[in-house]
Amino acid sequence: MPLLDARNVHGGYGGMNILNGVDMAIEANEVGVIVGPNGAGKSTMLKAIFGLLNVSQGEILLNGEPIQNQPPNQLVKRGMGFVPQEHNIFPSLTVKENLQMGAYLKPDNVKRMLARIYEFFPPLYDKRHQPAGELSGGQRQMVAMGRALMAEPDLLLLDEPTAGLSPRYMNEIFARVKEINAAGVGVLMVEQNAKQALGIADRGFVLAAGQNRFTDTGAALLADPDVAKSFLGG
Amino acid sequence: MNELVFFINNVMIAGSVSGSIYAMGAVGVTLIFSIMRFAHFAHGDMMTFGAFMVLLLTTLFPQAGAAIGVPTPILMLPLAMVLTAGLAVGIDHTFYKPLRAHGVKPIVMVIASLGVTLMLQGLIRLFAGTGGSSLYVDDRKEIFRLPIPIEGVRMPVVITEPQLYLFALTIICVVALHFFLSRSRLGKAMRAMSDNPDLAQASGINTNTIVAVTWMLAGGLAAIAGTLLSLDVTFKPDLSFFLLLPIFAAAIVGGVGHPFGAVAGGFVVGFAESLAVFNWSVLLRPFRDSLPEWLALPSNLAFVGTEYKIVVPFFILVAILVWRPTGIFKGKVIT
């Protein structure tokens, strides 16, 4: 049974449909990467999974149970974590408080998970009493991912985690994503840096105009000349 | 030295009294602002309501306080706080929540809160009448005259019992608020929601709970401020309208969304008021004889007459909006 299984998802904002039947499935030990041109519905798909917009048709299963159109806080309880692309930290709260908020629904987790997150992102330990808004972009992204991991999700959704970061930080984040996945968390992320992202992807989804264009393993997509020509800039 | 005592009585004590009241009002306003993003104009009437509840309870059980040796109104205060907190949550549920659900602009919420102001005012006047009444039904207001042990000082420092309660409660509230916001899970969640409501929701924080807690805090603080103000002077149904401007000025001076800034702002406004209406010629009087002939001292050297006291918070408000709209401690909500 796949961890996440989305079938024929339609949805959008107001009356406008952005997703016109997207299929997406990943296993618990996989990293899934969504790529595609601007306006293809990549972030929209992530938001649809996390209950932030109305799914008008199709179904989304998490561990075999339907979850479409459930409110985000229910989904957090069911084992989903979401890191938005922007505004993904609480700037005036300290790093530690940011992380604590991630485990808001699972207060028993706090102590154990804090230690694990600090182990995972060592820079955060040194800055734990600093307001998160004062950190650098890469460290903020660590805070954001750490916050989502605090609830020990089965599935982590990342919306463009490397947007605006330097190549050094980008590789660092991708390495962390792999480690998170190795620790037993399924990851589904949207990426602009398609080549590098597909490099670490077990499963890649190329979306265009709200529909699947190509779906395969990351390596296979990278090797496919059609994908390379139309979506990876040659 | 007598002049200095006069200064202490009229500026230090008076300024601290109004400063404490404004501070507690401004904290509530700033909390509501940071969670719900609108200026809550009915806050003054929540204060009046709290004081009115105390008046009602004290009239019903005038002797209750004597049993444990505190004035009855103080004994009734916790109950009034609970009632006012309940009222605040009820008002939110009935009037503001449906509008929020429609996603109206903040300014529409402001108008809605004006509607609530009028309704509360109407109800309070309907039941309390329009005149003033003392909250001391069966007790007597203690007035402490502290003599200064210095040769030649005849004037004592005067402080009243409700003023002492006011100072004590203000300190307790500020400390308690600090611990609540920085230590408790709920308090941190509240700050998180004021920082980033969407992410707070995505973290599983129940925003409805936070909204309700905000109203309870604001309502409870409003009840304290209203009651102690009424104890210090008298209870009047139109107590509140004139408090709105200084309270908002205090919240904006402190940086909107910044509870401790609001406390500081409250004292800034309170002291500014009492300094502005203070007759400075009293302090200069001892030097009267050494002044040259052409500099005869006028008898009234106050910046503004008490009748124009409201100019002071307004001036502060305009000054801060012109020079530093984010407040002295950088606030969050400015656009």
Place this chain on the structure above:
Amino acid sequence: MTQPRPPSQQRADSVAAPRRFPLRELTLFLALMVVVLAVYTAMGSAYGTRMLVESACYAILALGLTIQWGYAGQFNAGVMGFVALGGFCAMFFSIPVNEAFWNSELPGELGLALLYMLAAIVLVVAASRLDRIGIPKPLRTLIAVVLGVVLYMVVINNFREVAGQIESQAGFIGGMALPVWFGWIVGGALAGGVGYFIGHVCLGLRSDYLAIATIGIAEIIKAFLKNADWLTRGTATVSPLPWPVPGPGEVGFTLARALYLSVTAVIIAVIFFLLHRAYNAPWGRMIRAIRDNEVSAAAMGKDINKRRLEIFVLGCILMGIGGAVLASFNSLFDPQGYLPLNHTFLVLVMVILGGPGNNLGTIFGAVAVYIIWLMSEPLALFLMQLAVDIGSATFGWDAPTNLDSRALQARVFVIGLLISLVLRFAPKGMLPEKVRHHG
């Protein structure tokens, strides 16, 4: 969204829709007329005409607010202040000259005091520019502040003295004995000036700040007018104020009020016409663009704040004129009579009930709400009396004696309830302003 639309759809969208039959407007105004006629038959024509004149004055105020709130989303919570300014000007310019003041030394002294004030302002401004001749900035600030405080004290004391002398020797400085309309115009201008100051400070900021600041300025204006006895006689009030038309003493109540009503009707018609013209001019198109879509309007450039300031000032001018006309009609200037409930919130209800941004709806709202307002007083008393009668008959309830004054408080509650209900259930008012798309 840039795809070309089929011509028919484009037409309906961007050009004014084909004139539909204004059924809703007609029905509402007919109903209103029936109510007005009922008041005329029940209370007599003198009362009815007075009611109409007053509601016409309120309609001018409401037009001012509907411009600010409906056109530009600015909420002015201090209508009362602008109304009071207008009322003051109507009084000051129209009432007879006070010979006791002008025949004494006092005008000279007052002029001198004002001159001192001017000189002090010039000095302080000059001190605040001292850094231009090489004085370090902190020192300049210190000098300017100390000088400001000292000069302020000197000037204000001088002024208090002169004001005290005026009050004791001549009562107050009296009026100008100028034509009534002159005071109305100056009232509008003065209100507009104060509006410019407030708008200048607040319009770039959150809309809530404007509401807070206007509440403050209204209370300050009232405090000033109430306490400046040398200028306004304060709580002693000034009356009678002359009318621009023959008064009741010459032609009788009904006719005099009817004449006054025609004056207000002309004013409203002129305002209506000018607003309509402006609304369809380039200026109005820009305003509507701002209202309909602030984001895209902001993309047009920084002019957006200037336009909003213009709207705000225009609204304040109308409030000043309306306040002046109202004060002249009441023939009384009583600073204490200006209450937030009667002169701010009542106007607000008129606007949101009638339809913010819709001029016709606003006038409908003004007349309808004013009638409700007037009728609610006897109605509240009647209900209260009924409650007392029943109460004392069945339970032997000993009612408080100040029931009359309490019954009036019910009106406060009703106005508040009305605001809440309209916001919740008819946020666009009875005659909603149609937001048209314009390419």
